[in-house]
Amino acid sequence: MTLPSSQPLFLSDVYMRECAATVVAHTAEGGIVLDQCLFYPTGGGQPGDSGTLVWDGKTLEIATAVKGEGGQVVLVPAAPVALPGVGIKLVQYLDWERRHRHMRVHTALHLLSVVLPLPVTGGQIGADKGRLDFLMPEPPEDRDAVEGALNELIDMDLPVSELWITEEELAAKPELVKTMMVKPPRGRGPIRLVQIGEGASRIDLQPCGGTHVARTGEIGALRLGKIENKGKQNRRVNIHLM
Template identity: 60%
Template sequence: MTERLFRTDPYLTSAGGTVTALTPEGGIVLDRTIFYPKGGGQPGDSGRVTWDGGACDIAGATKADETSIVLVPAEEAPLPPIGTLVETRLDWERRHRFMRMHTALHLLSAVVPLPVTGGQIGAEKSRLDFDMPEPTFEREAIQARLTELIEQDHPVSDEWITEAELDASPNLVKTLSVQPPRGAGHIRLVRIGSGPVPVDLQPCGGTHVRSTAEIGAVSVGKIENKGRANRRISITLNGEATGDPMPTGHGH
């Protein structure tokens, strides 16, 4: 089982770990990791693994199953043997852009309160697809409200509920195409806002910034028609992160 350090502190940029397995495809499994595995529309993290006598660049991370995360080397290279102590380092700039984008998409889903049919997070451009039969939202209005929510500097936090509690509140699930992972008995919720009525609250396993102001300026693209009742809204990051985007360094 891989301990998910990114879950408890998404600002960790480096950490030690021990190799617990090597996959037939040449992937590395550690007992703990700061690398987020591809899922929920968010790409897997990249970075570097070093050990006594060797190193390799990591192109991405994936889930081997519900408990293990595999680091995928960028190219064929000698791998650290099972039992080796390694040091992992994240491509922090890339990951932080994903964190800003992911949080901005949560705000977008609050600004456009319609069922989400798909989405993708990128370092340069991200999108959500909505079940929107008619163009009921104007781009300018979405831009104005999204900018307002970002500038209001709402805190972003997470909490856990049971699967039974989620079943009792099905409106928390906004995505039609992706359901929260089940089987562990509990579901992680990401909350934006500190008041009794949150700006947004939904199941999510991704990494997010500490507050909405850290997202920085965002541009909303034109609303694209992507088939019957399906409309796509894309966003791009317009500027640098604001607030305190500094990582926390090494995870012991």
Template identity: 65%
Template sequence: MTTTRALFTENAYHNLLPGRVIAHTPEGGVVLEASVFYPTGGGQPGDSGRLEWQGGALEIATTVKGEAGAIVLVPGEPSPLPPVGSEVLQRLDWDRRHRHMRIHTALHLLSVVIPLPVSGGAITAEKGRLDFDMPDAPQDKDALQAALNALIVQDLPVSETWITDAELAANPGLVKTMSVMPPSGAGHVRLVRIGVGEQQVDLQPCGGTHVASTGEIGPVRLGKIEKKGRQNRRVTLFLEA
């Protein structure tokens, strides 16, 4: 199966673009030559939306990674597929994706205000959470929430850079996650940077989608901090709007 060009890594704001079908999967999925749909990975859900073509349309429930770098669009129910070779219009469920982007960037900032190893994480359109190697609960959750929102309102730019696998191996401190290894093996790794110069607050490997600046996240609220095992504690954040 042919590798899909990941348009979301080139511009996370692509949400309505043409595409060409290059394959169907045995399970009834669609593979495009280039995809605006992000596949499930790194705690971020796969995108949903719609494909439209002359004479038909298909609702996409989620997106997953296939073999050999393919990105597979999974229909919500068994339906006629656009023929291989046909041109389609990719219409992303943009409101859902944009909320994923806001929450994903907010979680990077959460790992700044709680500078502890991360043992897990997950994102939905309503909330996100990180599990920290945190034997003792924080004494002042309100102070953490205030620090997080203070970073958000600074409207720090969010950008990316690329390093080689070897450079990442030589700088293990860049990796904050204990349970999920950053995407590597292709010879290069994408780093997401928040802030620039003296105002840089975070730099870590990540293959997910992010907003262009922290102000776009909007205010967030921290939920209950839950104990998950002897040393792990789960911190959940919610978008306030």
């Protein structure tokens, strides 16, 4: 299936760092809506992007982005200041280093779900570390083996890309959904899949609406962190960027 024409900028080109836009609305809470947005909104365990807006010699710091009504992305200013008016043309700049670290961690967590092929009960992405919660009654016997397997997949420098399928196709392949608590949205058209590797070398394929690096080698070396007990059946596995 081809990519939907309505694909937002933060997914159509995850490496875009700046872009012109026009303010189309303000929210009652003091947020800003643009006609096209680079900022990824908080969701799926991934934090919203931060950065700045620049217009007419003025600069506004954006603390995060969240999802608004009707699929809009709402930019949240870092401080309660005067906003650029509706119709103002501006340039949006991502905090690229932070975004890129989120991308590295996010792709690394997909690899973790390959190394530990167990149902996922939760997850969180940060700029320096991330974690997945697994339905895992007993912890892994060999921590070093898990860390080694992760770094081997990174060193393979596999391509990371996207595919799109219909809701009906996903329903026929429930094994693609690894998360137990969060399911892909329904009733919104095609569903995005992120694949790692291609053809016979593909190692992972799962629904995901977040941002990822283009190749696993871009993640860099990882360190396995704590494996925490989160109940009789759950373990939390932490990973850290080096």
